[in-house]
Amino acid sequence: VITPCPTYVDVVVGQPLVEHYDGxxxxxxxxxxxxxxxxWLTGVSCxxxxxxxxxxxxxxxxxxxxxxxxxxxxxxxYDGGSWKQVETPAVGGGDDSSLDSLTCLTADDCWAVGGFGxxxxxxxxxxxxxxxxxxxxxxxxxxxxxxTAPNGGSLSSLACLxADDCWAxxxxxxxxxxxxxxxxxxxxxxxxxVEHYDGxxWSRAPSLELSMNTGTLGSITCPASGYCYAIGSGxxxxxxxxxxxxxxxxxxA
Numbered sequence: 529v530i531t532p533c534p535t536y537v538d539v540v541v542g543q544p545l546v547e548h549y550d551g552x553x554x555x556x557x558x559x560x561x562x563x564x565x566x567x568w569l570t571g572v573s574c575x576x577x578x579x580x581x582x583x584x585x586x587x588x589x590x591x592x593x594x595x596x597x598x599x600x601x602x603x604x605x606y607d608g609g610s611w612k613q614v615e616t617p618a619v620g621g622g623d624d625s626s627l628d629s630l631t632c633l634t635a636d637d638c639w640a641v642g643g644f645g646x647x648x649x650x651x652x653x654x655x656x657x658x659x660x661x662x663x664x665x666x667x668x669x670x671x672x673x674x675x676t677a678p679n680g681g682s683l684s685s686l687a688c689l690x691a692d693d694c695w696a697x698x699x700x701x702x703x704x705x706x707x708x709x710x711x712x713x714x715x716x717x718x719x720x721x722v723e724h725y726d727g728x729x730w731s732r733a734p735s736l737e738l739s740m741n742t743g744t745l746g747s748i749t750c751p752a753s754g755y756c757y758a759i760g761s762g763x764x765x766x767x768x769x770x771x772x773x774x775x776x777x778x779x780x781a
Contacts, residue, residue: 544559544561544566544567544568544569544582544584544602544604545559545569546558546559546569546582546604546611557606557611558610558611559582559604559611560604560611560612560613562586562613566586566587567584567585567586567587567602567604568584568585568586568587568602568626569582569583569584569602569604570583570584570585570626570627570628570629571583571584571627571628571629571630571640572630573630573631573632573638574606574632575632575633575634575635575638576635577608578606578607578608579605579606579607579608579632579635580605580606581603581604581605581606581630581632581638581640581662582602582603582604582605582606582611582630583601583602583603583604583627583628583629583630583640583642584601584602584626584627584628585600585601585602585625585626585627586600586601586602600616600625601616601625601626601627601642602616602627603615603616603627603640603667614667615667616660616667617660617667617668617669625642625643625644625645626642626643627640627641627642627658627660628641628642628643628682628683628684628685629641629642629683629684629685629686629696630686631686631687631688631694633688633690633691635664636662636663636664637662637663637664637691638661638662639659639660639661639662639686639688639694639725640659640660640661640662640667640686641657641658641659641660641683641684641685641686641696641698642657642658642682642683642684643655643656643657643658643681643682643683643698644656644658645680655679655680655681655682655701656672656674656675656680656681656682657672657673657675657681657682657683657696657698657721657723658672658683659671659672659683659696659730670730671729671730672723672730673723673730673731673732675700675721679701680700680701681698681699681700681701681721682698682699683696683697683698683721683723684697684698684699684746684747685697685698685745685746685747685748685758686748687748687749687750687756688725688750689750689752689753690753691727692725692726692727692728693724693725693726693727693750693753694724694725695722695723695724695725695748695750695756696722696723696724696725696730696748697720697721697722697723697745697746697747697748697758698720698721698723699719699720699721699744699745700719700720700721719737719738720737720738720744720745720758720760721737722736722737722778736778738776744760744761745758745759745760745776746759746760746761747759747760748778754779755777755778755779756777756778756779757776757777757778758776758778759776
């Protein structure tokens with residue numbers, strides 16, 4: 529999610545890396561990290577120059593450069609002076625638990641989406657989407673439609689036009705997703721998932737969901753109510769290592 533701003537923007541990637549642009553130059557900012565884990569930050573949003581949030585996951589490291597296990601979700605806040613770690617509600621564990629996308633309409637209206645649970649295991653609880661909301665008094669887990677595909681799913685991108693009009697994009701894993709170490713055949717990939725928030729609750733929008741055989745959607749933006757753009761990668765053709773870019777317009781009444 530890209531947040532419009534007059535003279536600055538924060539970009540967050542790495543374990544962890546935060547860079548800030550002040551209208552003239554980029555500088556690296558200091559981000560607190562827990563002593564027993566590295567931070568992998570995946571999303572950022574700012575409602576003002578003195579109010580930014582970054583999300584991701586905490587990863588324990590068994591040896592230099594080797595991930596061991598996900599400790600939990602990562603949440604960082606910038607108040608105009610420095611970045612600080614903030615606790616986020618724990619909803620589950622697993623080697624792929626992460627908050628992946630974030631958007632803040634105002635300082636007291638921020639949303640984050642992701643998933644919890646292992647994505648590539650043949651047994652155990654199914655991975656499920658997670659949605660969290662901050663209304664100025666702290667982050668809370670919000671009910672999200674359960675994905676009952678053979679192997680669960682997750683949410684990866686989020687866009688909000690207003691307090692009662694948000695869209696989230698993700699995937700429902702198909703029956704071959706648990707083939708550990710082996711890429712599943714295209715017919716087993718599952719389908720892209722689209723969810724909508726109407727100011728009261730989140731619900732699936734099945735009429736907008738496509739089979740992942742058509743391609744995998746990874747990011748969404750909505751310039752107007754009921755009209756969104758989603759991008760991703762199309763399926764690989766025979767003999768090609770990867771598919772072509774995929775661009776879709778999603779419309780809903």
